[in-house]
Amino acid sequence: MKRKRILIxxxxxxxxxLYLNRDALNPFAPDCKNLPANQPKPEECKKPxxxxxxxxxI
Incomplete structure (x- = not known):
């Protein structure tokens, strides 16, 4: 019983x-840090x- 009380x-x-880090854990997201200089940024890498x-x- 005590084990279940700690485990849950x-x-x-x-x-x-894991929910808070879901963007970082997405294996299909493009790598925005290692982009070649001569290529345009994908839409996912542009900040909104x-x-x-x-x-x-102002």
Missing amino acids: PLILLILFV VKEVAPGFE
Whole structure:
């Protein structure tokens, strides 16, 4: 009984950490750090432009 009490939160913690790192663990994502200089960046590597609410522009 005590083993089960420790094991369930441990499994939940491991699953939560894996969920937080799901982007880094994706084997199909392009490697954005090692791109050749003469090739354009794929769309997945470009950082999204943050939309600003009207009236908050500087």
